[in-house]
Structure formats: C-alpha cells, structure tokens
Amino acid sequence: MTKRWVLKEAANDSVVQELSAALNISPVLSNLLAHRGITNFEEARYFFRPSDLHLHDPFLMQDMEKAIDRIEQAIANNEKILIYGDYDVDGTTSVALVYSFFNKFYSNLEYYIPDRYKEGYGISTAGIDYAAQNGFKLIIALDCGIKSVDKIAYANTLGVDFIICDHHLPGNELPAAVAILDPKRPDCDYPYKELSGCGIGFKLIQAYAEKNGLPFETVSEYLDLVAISIACDIVHITGENRVLAYLGVQKINSNPCIGVKMLMEVAGKSTEYTISDVVFLLGPRINAAGRIDDAKNAVALLIACHEDAAREKGDMINIQNTERKGHDLQITQEALSVIDNDDVLIARKSTVVFNQNWHKGVIGIVASRLTEKYYRPTVVLTQSNGHVAGSARSVLGYDLYEALCGCSDLLTQFGGHKYAAGLTMKPENVPAFMEKFEQVVSSTITDELLIPQIKIDAEITLANITSKFYRIMTQFSPFGPENMAPVFITKNVYVSGNVGLVGGNHVKMAIMQPGAAAFSCIAFNHAEYLPLLKPDVPFDVCYTIEENVWREQRTIQLNIKGIRLVNRE
Known part of the structure; x- marks a missing residue:
C-alpha cells in the first residue's frame, strides 16, 4: 500500500539553538524537544527526569x-x-x-x-x-x-x-x-x-x-x-x-x-x-x-x-488468549473473503461487514486488522442477545464518533472516541446502517485521509546517528500517542553487503552513506522491494532507531518504515 511521507516543519530556529546550547545536544534532538513543546532548560529537565514530585495535587x-x-x-x-x-x-x-x-x-x-x-x-x-x-x-x-x-x-x-x-x-x-x-x-x-x-x-x-x-x-x-x-x-x-x-x-x-x-x-x-x-x-x-x-x-x-x-x-x-487468537484469525479471514469477493464493498470508502455467528469478544481486533488492510473507517458487526453489536475503528484524522452521530437514528446505543467506538442496533437496521455509514463517510472524508501517512520528525544523515545521539533519544521514552518514537528520513543511501528475506516477508539488510558507518536494518512487510535493492541503486528510507539484542550483544538497528527509490517514486 502506497504511503504518504509527511515531513514536519522545523521548529523555531532560535528555540532550537538555545536548547542545543543549554543542553549540549545536537540541533536534531533540540528540534524533537521543541516539537514536544519544550522550549527551555527547566522544561527539558522536567521531561528528561520524570519524578513523583511532578504529580499534580x-x-x-x-x-x-x-x-x-x-x-x-x-x-x-x-x-x-x-x-x-x-x-x-x-x-x-x-x-x-x-x-x-x-x-x-x-x-x-x-x-x-x-x-x-x-x-x-x-x-x-x-x-x-x-x-x-x-x-x-x-x-x-x-x-x-x-x-x-x-x-x-x-x-x-x-x-x-x-x-x-x-x-x-x-x-x-x-x-x-x-x-x-x-x-x-x-x-x-x-x-x-x-x-x-x-x-x-x-x-x-x-x-x-x-x-x-x-x-x-x-x-x-x-x-x-x-x-x-x-x-x-x-x-x-x-x-x-x-x-x-x-x-x-x-x-x-x-x-x-x-x-x-x-x-x-x-x-x-x-x-x-x-x-x-x-x-x-x-x-x-x-x-x-x-x-x-x-x-x-x-x-x-x-x-x-x-x-x-x-x-x-x-x-x-x-x-484464553490462545483461544482468542484462533477466533481472531478465523473471523479476519472470513471478513477479508467477504470484502475481496464483493466489488461494491471493495469500491467503498468505508467497510461494514456483518456475520451473526462471529465471536463478539474479538470483533474489535478484527476491525483493527481490516482498517490496516484497506485503510478506511471500518465497522464489524455480529449478533448478541437479540441485538446486533459492533466495533468500529477509524483512520488517522477522521472522526469516527461524528460519523456514527450521523447514523444515530439507526442505532440503539453507541459510544467511544474519535478513532474507536462501540455500537448496537436492531437486526433489521443492519442493511440501512451499511448504506448510511457509507454515505456519511464518503461525504465527509477526503481522499488524502484514505492514504496512510508516515509522519517524519526530521531529516538526518547516517553520520548523525552516534551512541550519544541514541542514548539521549531513548530518554524521550516512554513512547506513545503525542510522544511517538521519532521517525527520521535519510536520503540517498545504498545497500551494503547482502540483502535477504527473513520471516517470509521482511527485508534484512545493511545500509550505508559515504563517510558514515553502515547500519543494520529490518524492514517489516517490505518484501516487494527486495528485487530493487541493488548495491549501485540509491534510495531514501524513513525509520525509527532501536536497539537490537542478539546473544547479549547490543547494536543500533534501524527499523525501516518506508523505502522510496530515488527518481522513481
């Protein structure tokens, strides 16, 4: 699936320079801090040294x-x-x-x-x-x-x-x-x-x-x-x-x-x-x-x-978790089959699937998997206690809860957040809900939102990735919503040494740039790029930086999120 690469605007230069001087860190790291709303030494100290003293009354x-x-x-x-x-x-x-x-x-x-x-x-x-x-x-x-x-x-x-x-x-x-x-x-x-x-x-x-x-x-x-x-x-x-x-x-x-x-x-x-x-x-x-x-x-x-x-x-x-995985896998496969064999569903900007025999306990997980596959607002429905119950998931930037509000006349109950919700309805309302949800979504979502994006924090060279850089970057953790692990882009890199598949669909390789050490990389679900990765072919990568532990040896590894061949994409 094609993804949009979106590079964040650089933070205010004077703030970046002041932070770099005060903290003795690189402008790249200062830029990451500024993106998180940190503009001075005291705020940085609070950020890097979380303490129970920082808890509110x-x-x-x-x-x-x-x-x-x-x-x-x-x-x-x-x-x-x-x-x-x-x-x-x-x-x-x-x-x-x-x-x-x-x-x-x-x-x-x-x-x-x-x-x-x-x-x-x-x-x-x-x-x-x-x-x-x-x-x-x-x-x-x-x-x-x-x-x-x-x-x-x-x-x-x-x-x-x-x-x-x-x-x-x-x-x-x-x-x-x-x-x-x-x-x-x-x-x-x-x-x-x-x-x-x-x-x-x-x-x-x-x-x-x-x-x-x-x-x-x-x-x-x-x-x-x-x-x-x-x-x-x-x-x-x-x-x-x-x-x-x-x-x-x-x-x-x-x-x-x-x-x-x-x-x-x-x-x-x-x-x-x-x-x-x-x-x-x-x-x-x-x-x-x-x-x-x-x-x-x-x-x-x-x-x-x-x-x-x-x-x-x-x-x-x-x-019970093993049993849950079995239900999850079976229902996901059934739902994918329903969609892939229906030209009308394939062409839509939303996904709504219903099977009265699906296990209610895993439909939320299935909705997440379908959203990953087709990247559009998704509702998975099943029958429970005489009603139809559903789990819904959305894509980045689209308010799912508001979409369900537009279908409220067909729902018995619903609630949740912008990106995830639960709902119930009468069985006879399912066909009408499928149509109305599609109408609401197709009239309110933009084509851009239907293309997954990779948010990139900064452009760097491989030479920027030093042990000090990585050590400071790890102190940005714990990572999660609004404080995600930084994603970097590096342009014009080349493969170094062997490139191969691991796990059937994942690319394992090393990349290099002139004047910098080579870095090991893992690119999950990027097997389609394997034939294109040649020693003399430049390409751009976006990635997170992580530590790989193998036989008690710790090395820096790049977790590739996207590959873009130079002058081809």
Whole structure:
C-alpha cells in the first residue's frame, strides 16, 4: 500500500539553538524537544527526569473532597463498598488498583465486572441490582459512568450511592452521583485532562492516602497497573501520564505485583519491558479474560497475593488468549473473503461487514486488522442477545464518533472516541446502517485521509546517528500517542553487503552513506522491494532507531518504515 511521507516543519530556529546550547545536544534532538513543546532548560529537565514530585495535587480535581469524604463515611460506618469497572484492560486494572489499596485496611468490600455479553459496556442495571440486593451502600465506578444518567438515577431510588471515576467526555447532563471525578467535565480545573481510567483511580487513592497521612509508597506500589492501563488504553503519553507511565514501567521491570509478574512469565518475557511490550504482550492477555470468559479472572490475577493462585489464573488467561487468537484469525479471514469477493464493498470508502455467528469478544481486533488492510473507517458487526453489536475503528484524522452521530437514528446505543467506538442496533437496521455509514463517510472524508501517512520528525544523515545521539533519544521514552518514537528520513543511501528475506516477508539488510558507518536494518512487510535493492541503486528510507539484542550483544538497528527509490517514486 502506497504511503504518504509527511515531513514536519522545523521548529523555531532560535528555540532550537538555545536548547542545543543549554543542553549540549545536537540541533536534531533540540528540534524533537521543541516539537514536544519544550522550549527551555527547566522544561527539558522536567521531561528528561520524570519524578513523583511532578504529580499534580489530586484535590485539584473537581469533587475529590466529596469522594474522599464519602469513602471515609462508608469506612467509619462499616458500609459495604462495591468496586465496579469495565471488562477491558483499563477497567480491570482500575478495579484491581482501587480494590487492592482499600483491601489492605478495610475488608467490607467486593469488586464487580459486568458480563460483556449479558450486560455490555458501562454501568448496568444488573450491577446496580446486585449491589442493592446484597446490601452495598456505595459503588465506586471506574472507567465508566460519566454518561449513565438514567442508571445513577435508578441507583439513587434504591439507596445506592455512586462515586464515578471516569475519563471519557461527559454528555450534556452529569449523573446525580455523590462525586464525579473526570478531568474532562467542563467545571474541572485539574491541570491534566488525558488520564486513563486507572489514572483517575490512582488519583483517588493518592488523595485518600494524603488526607489520612499514609506514605506515598502505599499508592506507588500500584504504578505498574497504571502504566499497563496507559499503554493499552492508547491515551496520550504526555505530562502527568508520561510521569505515571515512566514510574510504572520502572516498577514492571524492578518489582511488579505478583499478578503482573505471572503475566510477564506466561507472556515469555520477564524483563526489560517497554510500553510497546506492555501493549502487545500483557494487554491482549488481560483483555482475553473478558473476551473469552469472565474479566473477573483478570482482576483475580492482578490482585493475587500468592504466587500459586496467580500462576493458576495466569495460565488460564494465557490459554484464553490462545483461544482468542484462533477466533481472531478465523473471523479476519472470513471478513477479508467477504470484502475481496464483493466489488461494491471493495469500491467503498468505508467497510461494514456483518456475520451473526462471529465471536463478539474479538470483533474489535478484527476491525483493527481490516482498517490496516484497506485503510478506511471500518465497522464489524455480529449478533448478541437479540441485538446486533459492533466495533468500529477509524483512520488517522477522521472522526469516527461524528460519523456514527450521523447514523444515530439507526442505532440503539453507541459510544467511544474519535478513532474507536462501540455500537448496537436492531437486526433489521443492519442493511440501512451499511448504506448510511457509507454515505456519511464518503461525504465527509477526503481522499488524502484514505492514504496512510508516515509522519517524519526530521531529516538526518547516517553520520548523525552516534551512541550519544541514541542514548539521549531513548530518554524521550516512554513512547506513545503525542510522544511517538521519532521517525527520521535519510536520503540517498545504498545497500551494503547482502540483502535477504527473513520471516517470509521482511527485508534484512545493511545500509550505508559515504563517510558514515553502515547500519543494520529490518524492514517489516517490505518484501516487494527486495528485487530493487541493488548495491549501485540509491534510495531514501524513513525509520525509527532501536536497539537490537542478539546473544547479549547490543547494536543500533534501524527499523525501516518506508523505502522510496530515488527518481522513481
């Protein structure tokens, strides 16, 4: 698939020069800092040295005092407290964090995760009924609830109070909860708006600890869970999130909780985790519990106090992840076959596919794979409990949520973000939705947005890549949304030595420029370029820089994102 190479404009030259002088680093690195909004020495020091001292006062969050007062009241009166959260990674880590913290000194509490298939996403009537019937007076809802106006009203009639800890955008009306912790509510002046759901839970326990004179170590022991939520919920890794992710990854690599340690073991990698490792190795396994069986198993793993119990849950979740992969592969192949054999679907600017027998737990993954393949807004639908449920994914720059708003008359329920959403509808509305979604997308998306792009941070030569350059660049991590690993372009390079395929579709080679050392490269899914890569043929490459470890030897390697033959493309 052809991709657009988009080179960012250079940052303000005077800012770049001042940063280079103050930090004794190259203008290329200063340019990267300036692109991240860092313009002086103090901001750079904050960026390069994340610390718990950089965390904001939790009581700056609207309603935090109300939330802590209500929890203290519940504990003083020995009320039953229910910790409630969704079945995805953010929800389960949130529940594990808040439950584990309070369970250290208060035993009259339980946790509740709604069933993906029977109750669906968010606050459920069944969950509220469970609380009322079992004598719970307070529910702490995590990663959900900000739009549950009717559900909270219903809970109030049963004498069940709610504290909502959410990070999603609120609607026009806030629920009538005792307290609502959400930096995105219009009247909240909290300085950082992009916390994950688990991040909100962390601020809750941080506030409780501060008010009750507990040392920071009583909350910092859960930072591994916060880092997992930040990585897997694809929130911005900037500001306070970057501090939490940095400290959390440190904990994952030094002293993870028993449940995370077991999860790392079954994933086959026990040390040197990065945010990317968390996303691809830990996140899918935690999610698999709710996709295949019951997300309570993920919470049970993450709150485990003994290795034997954690190992049992970890092994079970690993098996469920293998089962999830099987469903994922089968459904993806079926969906690709449907599209590839339908000229009408191929010609569209959107993808909507439906099969009533597809496994609901993996349709979000399938939607992501179809989006990668065809690069257009995608919805995958299946039947569940008499309704049709769907997962939707978008392409860079296109607001999927707004597109679904344009189809709202055909939907029973929908919610999500710019790039990912969930929806339900009546079965009879599926054909009309397929047509209307295509109409909305085709009338609002530009042709340019339907071509994937590679955002390039800077042009450099291979001679720029020194050990000092790489060492400083790694301190930009942890990488993620709004702080992605830098992508560079180098022009007029040549292959050096042998070029070959590995893994069937990946190009392994070394490249060189006059006056610079040769660098080993891996170009995933670029096999079609192999016949064109000749020693005397110049080409341009864009890439990220990483460390390759082979037999305990560490070398710098270029991870090629694009190849462009000079004067040919």
